[in-house]
Amino acid sequence: MSEQKIKDTVPALLSWYELHARLLPWRQNPTPYRVWISEIMLQQTRIEAVIPHYHAFVTRMPNLRALAEIEETELLKFWEGLGYYSRARNLQKAAKTVLANGKEDLPETYAELLKLPGIGEYTAGAVASICFNECVPAVDGNVLRVLARLTGDDTDVLSPEGKKKFTALAKRLVPRDAAGKFNQAVMELGETVCLPNTAPKCEKCPFSEVCVAHRKGSAAELPVRKKAKKRKIELRTVLVLKTNETPARFLIHKRPQKGLLANLFEYPNVDGTLTEEKTQAFLANMGVKVNALHELETAKHVFTHIEWHMSGYFAIIETPKALPDGYCLATKEEMAQRYAIPSAFRAFTKFINSKL
Numbered sequence: 001m002s003e004q005k006i007k008d009t010v011p012a013l014l015s016w017y018e019l020h021a022r023l024l025p026w027r028q029n030p031t032p033y034r035v036w037i038s039e040i041m042l043q044q045t046r047i048e049a050v051i052p053h054y055h056a057f058v059t060r061m062p063n064l065r066a067l068a069e070i071e072e073t074e075l076l077k078f079w080e081g082l083g084y085y086s087r088a089r090n091l092q093k094a095a096k097t098v099l100a101n102g103k104e105d106l107p108e109t110y111a112e113l114l115k116l117p118g119i120g121e122y123t124a125g126a127v128a129s130i131c132f133n134e135c136v137p138a139v140d141g142n143v144l145r146v147l148a149r150l151t152g153d154d155t156d157v158l159s160p161e162g163k164k165k166f167t168a169l170a171k172r173l174v175p176r177d178a179a180g181k182f183n184q185a186v187m188e189l190g191e192t193v194c195l196p197n198t199a200p201k202c203e204k205c206p207f208s209e210v211c212v213a214h215r216k217g218s219a220a221e222l223p224v225r226k227k228a229k230k231r232k233i234e235l236r237t238v239l240v241l242k243t244n245e246t247p248a249r250f251l252i253h254k255r256p257q258k259g260l261l262a263n264l265f266e267y268p269n270v271d272g273t274l275t276e277e278k279t280q281a282f283l284a285n286m287g288v289k290v291n292a293l294h295e296l297e298t299a300k301h302v303f304t305h306i307e308w309h310m311s312g313y314f315a316i317i318e319t320p321k322a323l324p325d326g327y328c329l330a331t332k333e334e335m336a337q338r339y340a341i342p343s344a345f346r347a348f349t350k351f352i353n354s355k356l
C-alpha cells in the first residue's frame, strides 16, 4: 500500500477524531502549561490514574511560577501514585529554567522546548503542535503501533533504525494546517481503536481500507519490539513500625537524594529476606525496641529494570528517644498529607490504612 494512500486518508482520520475524541480535562482548556503537564503525566501512566492527579496538580500549581516555587516534598506528594518521580522533578527544573530566563511561559517552538529538562522529542512535538500548531510529529508508543501496522513494517520500533524510520514517516504525514489535531488523532486512534496485541478494532478504524496489517491479518504481530532485558530481582524486607503512643506514629525514612525513588519516603527496609532474629538485631542496632514481630504478606513491585520481591514485618515499638539520620515519625494523617510514599510500598500502606 502506498504512503500516498495513507496520506489521502488523513482527512478521514481528522473527521473521525472530531467525532470520537474523548473529553479529557487538558483538552478543554489546552494552554501550553496544561498540555505539557498532562503529556508528562501520561507517559507510562494510564489516563484514569492521571485525571485526578492532573486536577489536583494544576489547582495547586496553576502556572510555571507556582510549580517552580513549590517545596519539593509537597511536589512529590502531588505525584504520589504516578511513579517515575524524576518526571515531577524535571517539570520543576524546567519551570525554574524558564523563570531564570526571564520568562513566565513555556517557549513556543519545538526547538526551544527541546532544550528544557525532561522534554524530549515526543513532548516537544506534542506541545508545539497542539498549542502552537507547529508542523512537527509527536511519536509515542501508540503512534508507533499505528504506523507499523498501517505500513505492515516489521522493523523493531524500539531500535534506533525503527525510531528514525517511523518518525520520518510521521513527519511526512503531518498536515501543515492541522498538525496538533493530526498528532492527537493518531494517539487517540492508538489508545482507543488500534489497541495492542490481538485487540485492534479495525472495523471502527478510518484507515481500515488502506492498512497493510489489516489486509494481511498481521496486526497482532505488529509492532515488533525487541524483547526487553530480563529484570534484576532484588529481595527486601520492609518494616511497618508503629509507636505505642496516642495518636500512634509510624517510622518512615527519607531515601537518598540520588538514585531510585530519590527523596521519597519509605518504610524502613533492608536488603534480603530477613529472619525474625535478624530483623530484631537490625532494629536493636537502630535503637528501636520491639516486643513481637508479626509477619506480613509478601509483595512485589516492578520497576523498569528491577523487581522488588518484598517480605515484611509489623511491630509495635516504644517511641524512640532519638532517631538515626533520615528517619522520622509520622501519624497516618501526616503520611497521607505530607509525605510521598511511592506505590512500590502500596501493599504496606494498604495494611496500615486498613488494619491499624
Ligand code: SF4
Residues within 6 Å of the ligand: 146, 149, 150, 193, 194, 195, 200, 201, 202, 203, 205, 206, 207, 208, 209, 211, 212, 213, 214, 219
Ligand atoms: S485498520 Fe486495524 S490495524 Fe490498521 S491502523 Fe486501523 S485499527 Fe490498526
